[in-house]
Amino acid sequence: MRYEARAALAMAGLVAVATVGFVGLRQAMAPPIRDLAPGASTPTFAVRHPELIRPSAAVVASVAAEDAAWRQRYAARPGTASASAAGSLWRPSPRQRLDDSVYALMQSDRLGEAIGLLEAWVDRHPTDREELLKLARLLNQAGRSEEALPRYRQVLALDSAGRR
Numbered sequence: 001m002r003y004e005a006r007a008a009l010a011m012a013g014l015v016a017v018a019t020v021g022f023v024g025l026r027q028a029m030a031p032p033i034r035d036l037a038p039g040a041s042t043p044t045f046a047v048r049h050p051e052l053i054r055p056s057a058a059v060v061a062s063v064a065a066e067d068a069a070w071r072q073r074y075a076a077r078p079g080t081a082s083a084s085a086a087g088s089l090w091r092p093s094p095r096q097r098l099d100d101s102v103y104a105l106m107q108s109d110r111l112g113e114a115i116g117l118l119e120a121w122v123d124r125h126p127t128d129r130e131e132l133l134k135l136a137r138l139l140n141q142a143g144r145s146e147e148a149l150p151r152y153r154q155v156l157a158l159d160s161a162g163r164r
Helices: 003-029 057-074 081-085 094-107 111-124 129-141 145-163
Strands: none
Touching: 094 111, 094 129, 111 129, 129 145
Protein backbone atom coordinates (compact mmCIF):
# COMPACT_ATOMS: atom_id res chain seq x y z
CA MET A 1 0.00 0.00 0.00
CA ARG A 2 1.24 3.39 -0.82
CA TYR A 3 2.17 6.00 1.77
CA GLU A 4 -0.56 8.45 0.73
CA ALA A 5 -3.28 5.83 1.09
CA ARG A 6 -2.08 4.84 4.57
CA ALA A 7 -2.01 8.50 5.64
CA ALA A 8 -5.56 9.03 4.32
CA LEU A 9 -6.82 5.93 6.19
CA ALA A 10 -5.14 7.07 9.40
CA MET A 11 -6.67 10.55 9.05
CA ALA A 12 -10.14 9.11 8.41
CA GLY A 13 -9.82 6.89 11.47
CA LEU A 14 -8.75 9.86 13.58
CA VAL A 15 -11.72 11.90 12.40
CA ALA A 16 -14.11 9.01 13.17
CA VAL A 17 -12.76 8.56 16.69
CA ALA A 18 -12.92 12.31 17.37
CA THR A 19 -16.51 12.51 16.10
CA VAL A 20 -17.64 9.66 18.36
CA GLY A 21 -15.82 11.21 21.29
CA PHE A 22 -17.29 14.68 20.80
CA VAL A 23 -20.83 13.33 20.34
CA GLY A 24 -20.52 11.37 23.57
CA LEU A 25 -19.03 14.37 25.37
CA ARG A 26 -21.83 16.61 24.14
CA GLN A 27 -24.50 14.22 25.47
CA ALA A 28 -22.67 13.92 28.80
CA MET A 29 -22.46 17.71 29.21
CA ALA A 30 -26.09 18.43 28.32
CA PRO A 31 -28.24 19.53 31.27
CA PRO A 32 -30.95 17.12 32.35
CA ILE A 33 -34.42 17.74 30.98
CA ARG A 34 -36.83 18.76 33.73
CA ASP A 35 -40.57 18.72 33.72
CA LEU A 36 -41.19 21.74 35.96
CA ALA A 37 -44.12 24.03 35.79
CA PRO A 38 -43.32 27.71 35.18
CA GLY A 39 -42.63 29.44 38.49
CA ALA A 40 -41.85 26.19 40.27
CA SER A 41 -38.12 26.57 39.90
CA THR A 42 -35.90 27.66 42.74
CA PRO A 43 -34.08 31.01 42.56
CA THR A 44 -30.50 30.71 41.39
CA PHE A 45 -29.33 34.16 42.47
CA ALA A 46 -28.88 35.12 46.10
CA VAL A 47 -28.23 38.68 47.26
CA ARG A 48 -25.43 38.51 49.79
CA HIS A 49 -25.42 42.17 50.90
CA PRO A 50 -28.87 43.72 50.45
CA GLU A 51 -27.78 46.83 52.36
CA LEU A 52 -25.61 47.74 49.38
CA ILE A 53 -28.62 47.68 47.08
CA ARG A 54 -31.02 49.50 49.37
CA PRO A 55 -28.99 51.41 51.96
CA SER A 56 -30.48 52.24 55.30
CA ALA A 57 -31.41 55.77 56.30
CA ALA A 58 -28.30 55.94 58.51
CA VAL A 59 -26.02 55.16 55.56
CA VAL A 60 -27.75 57.78 53.40
CA ALA A 61 -27.42 60.35 56.20
CA SER A 62 -23.71 59.64 56.66
CA VAL A 63 -23.05 60.01 52.92
CA ALA A 64 -25.05 63.25 52.88
CA ALA A 65 -23.02 64.58 55.81
CA GLU A 66 -19.73 63.74 54.08
CA ASP A 67 -20.99 65.42 50.91
CA ALA A 68 -22.04 68.55 52.79
CA ALA A 69 -18.63 68.78 54.48
CA TRP A 70 -16.85 68.41 51.14
CA ARG A 71 -19.04 71.04 49.52
CA GLN A 72 -18.47 73.47 52.37
CA ARG A 73 -14.72 73.02 52.11
CA TYR A 74 -14.15 72.81 48.36
CA ALA A 75 -17.26 73.79 46.42
CA ALA A 76 -18.02 77.27 47.68
CA ARG A 77 -19.70 79.55 45.16
CA PRO A 78 -17.30 81.27 42.78
CA GLY A 79 -16.73 84.93 43.38
CA THR A 80 -17.51 84.79 47.09
CA ALA A 81 -14.98 85.50 49.79
CA SER A 82 -15.39 82.00 51.18
CA ALA A 83 -14.24 80.45 47.90
CA SER A 84 -10.85 82.13 48.03
CA ALA A 85 -10.58 81.73 51.80
CA ALA A 86 -11.30 78.00 51.52
CA GLY A 87 -8.37 77.62 49.11
CA SER A 88 -10.38 76.32 46.22
CA LEU A 89 -8.73 73.68 44.08
CA TRP A 90 -9.31 75.50 40.80
CA ARG A 91 -8.68 79.12 40.05
CA PRO A 92 -9.83 80.44 36.69
CA SER A 93 -7.27 81.95 34.36
CA PRO A 94 -7.56 85.64 33.47
CA ARG A 95 -8.96 84.64 30.08
CA GLN A 96 -11.58 82.41 31.71
CA ARG A 97 -12.60 85.27 34.01
CA LEU A 98 -12.87 87.53 30.96
CA ASP A 99 -15.07 85.00 29.13
CA ASP A 100 -17.27 84.56 32.21
CA SER A 101 -17.64 88.32 32.65
CA VAL A 102 -18.44 88.89 28.98
CA TYR A 103 -21.01 86.09 29.06
CA ALA A 104 -22.68 87.49 32.19
CA LEU A 105 -22.80 90.99 30.66
CA MET A 106 -24.27 89.66 27.42
CA GLN A 107 -26.94 87.76 29.33
CA SER A 108 -27.97 90.97 31.08
CA ASP A 109 -28.03 92.89 27.75
CA ARG A 110 -25.06 95.07 28.69
CA LEU A 111 -23.29 94.69 25.34
CA GLY A 112 -21.41 97.99 25.64
CA GLU A 113 -19.66 96.87 28.82
CA ALA A 114 -18.91 93.45 27.32
CA ILE A 115 -17.41 95.11 24.25
CA GLY A 116 -15.30 97.34 26.50
CA LEU A 117 -13.89 94.34 28.35
CA LEU A 118 -13.04 92.56 25.10
CA GLU A 119 -11.47 95.68 23.58
CA ALA A 120 -9.25 96.11 26.64
CA TRP A 121 -8.19 92.45 26.41
CA VAL A 122 -7.49 92.61 22.67
CA ASP A 123 -5.46 95.80 23.14
CA ARG A 124 -3.25 93.90 25.62
CA HIS A 125 -3.29 90.63 23.60
CA PRO A 126 -3.46 91.58 19.90
CA THR A 127 -2.71 88.02 18.70
CA ASP A 128 -5.49 86.32 20.69
CA ARG A 129 -7.53 85.17 17.71
CA GLU A 130 -10.45 83.69 19.68
CA GLU A 131 -11.10 86.82 21.75
CA LEU A 132 -10.61 89.03 18.71
CA LEU A 133 -13.23 87.04 16.83
CA LYS A 134 -15.59 87.26 19.82
CA LEU A 135 -15.11 91.02 19.84
CA ALA A 136 -15.84 91.30 16.10
CA ARG A 137 -18.99 89.19 16.44
CA LEU A 138 -20.18 91.14 19.48
CA LEU A 139 -19.62 94.45 17.70
CA ASN A 140 -21.62 93.13 14.77
CA GLN A 141 -24.36 91.91 17.10
CA ALA A 142 -24.50 95.34 18.72
CA GLY A 143 -25.08 96.92 15.29
CA ARG A 144 -21.62 98.46 15.12
CA SER A 145 -20.57 96.81 11.85
CA GLU A 146 -18.26 99.68 10.86
CA GLU A 147 -16.17 98.83 13.96
CA ALA A 148 -16.56 95.08 13.45
CA LEU A 149 -15.06 95.02 9.95
CA PRO A 150 -11.52 96.06 11.00
CA ARG A 151 -11.64 93.42 13.76
CA TYR A 152 -12.62 90.74 11.25
CA ARG A 153 -9.74 91.90 9.06
CA GLN A 154 -7.40 91.51 12.05
CA VAL A 155 -8.59 87.93 12.48
CA LEU A 156 -8.00 87.24 8.78
CA ALA A 157 -4.52 88.78 8.99
CA LEU A 158 -3.70 86.51 11.95
CA ASP A 159 -5.01 83.49 10.02
CA SER A 160 -2.93 84.31 6.93
CA ALA A 161 0.18 84.97 9.04
CA GLY A 162 -0.29 81.59 10.72
CA ARG A 163 -0.39 79.77 7.36
CA ARG A 164 2.98 81.06 6.23
